[in-house]
Amino acid sequence: MSQLELETELQTWRVAGRQPQVWWRDDDAISLTPELERLTQLTGEAGIDVLLAVIPAYADQALAAFVGQHGHLQPCVHGWSHTNHASAPEKKCELGTHRALDVVLSDIERGRQRLAGLFGSRLVPVLVPPWNRMRDDLAPRLGDIGIKAFSTFTHKRTFPETQVNTHVDVMDWKAPEGAAGKMPDRLQSELAAALGVSRLNGYYPVGLLTHHLVHDEMAWSSLSTIVANTGLAWVSFELAFDSQPRTTS
């Protein structure tokens, strides 16, 4: 039924003379692994660009060399070391109010510099805060350290000039047996819902979020289903950035 939901939503876009745009963000890259190779093959064969959020403290030369060979992988800054500075029951956060703002900023700057050393001009000056959250007063300061945009996971955008979010997560992080890939029907249903929100709020590109290191076969299978859908137009992060409504939502 969920495939039907997606087809119905796509039809609504067609009637409006629009084609849904989707962009892809993948998180937590540190090295060259079989899982990263699989993600790269899947997206490369489909001609899909991927904003690759790299953990600066752990990123290695093998990752840099691999990204150098694959132009559709676009590395960006994923905090510094994916360290949680919050205490339970507060949600995990590296870039929160637990430390002084300048300390948090210097962490990100250190990360940007380390990744610039690894990736050179291929580094995209974008911040993906670990766990998709960061303190509110950070966004206006990112330009000071050469970061032009940031990306979290919600339809709500507090900083419309610089925020390009993701909305559909292939993983179910609260599954009973631990994190598990969502079934194709569920992923298609969630994509349909996200496209519906976008359609009512300016037709902005919907962001797909993946974490290649923890994908099970279900996650890969569901991603293949989405990739095979010819009704979707895949766009780069750059185009998604340019296509954001410049008003808050």
Ligand SMILES: [Zn+2]
């Ligand atoms: Zn992460």
